[in-house]
Amino acid sequence: MKIFILEDDANVFILVDWLREKHTVIHAKNIEDAVYYLEYEEEIGQCDKFIFDAAVPAATVEHLNGVTKKYNKTLNGIDLLIDNIKAWNLDKDLNKIAILTAFDKKVKDEPKLKDYINNITLISKHGSDLVNDIINFLNK
Secondary structure, three states: OEEEEEOOOHHHHHHHHHHHOOOEEEEEOOHHHHHHHHHHOHHHHHOOEEEEEOOOOOEEEEOOOOOEEEEOOOOHHHHHHHHHOOOOOOOOOHHHEEEEEOOHHHHHOOHHHOOOOOOOEEEEOOOOOHHHHHHHHHOO
8 A cells, every 4th residue: 555644743753664564655744745745746646545644844835836825824734635635636535535633623623624524534643542543544
């Protein structure tokens, strides 16, 4: 399986390394790298699953279409995903997407997710069994 993951939390890198043991993983540690992979790398379209950290360091990026966008709010990983979900053709199969978060309640109440919340998987970094939650998402 080929997995894209946007994750900046060094405490979660062990999970990324664990995924690499059995899968091909493209790991972006910041918004700039995520945009590069998702807009400039053709192989990204072959990913089976996409995992986005809900909150990553702020960034300003210029997208492939020439639009410059600031991602500097608390849930900027979600902003990045939702702002570009159609351009990246991720809206076709929302079951391929998970949001990894330490802000469970805030993410569930995020207005930008209202049209997607029932189909995108939310995974808590503080859940009782993070590994099983990831496995369940990958098997979905």
